[in-house]
Amino acid sequence: MKRVSKIILFVIALGLMVGIKQPVKAQCAQCAATVETNTKSGGNAAKGLNKGILFLLGAPYFVVAVGGYVWYKKYRRKNVNLNDMRHERLNLN
DSSP, X not given: OHHHHHHHHHHHHHHHHHHOOOOOOOSOXXXXXXXXXXXXXXXXXXXXXXXXXXXXXXXXXXHHHHHHHHHHHHHOOOSOOHHXXXXXXXXXX
């Protein structure tokens, strides 16, 4: 019963997130006005702003990926004898 209610709650939440769309202003008024006037006059400030946003979006994923790679390399077992491993009570690696 708990599993069914969790699935129903997830579907309702997902439906609300997808179904209800409201325009939002993610920039301050001054930044939006500057980019808008720059774009109208033929500038490329919007491209730089978009690249900056993508950089800030990707940086945490890159840090987590590097940390995961280092953790994998550091704690990976090498040259493991399976016969010795059977006698261990708890094997976390």
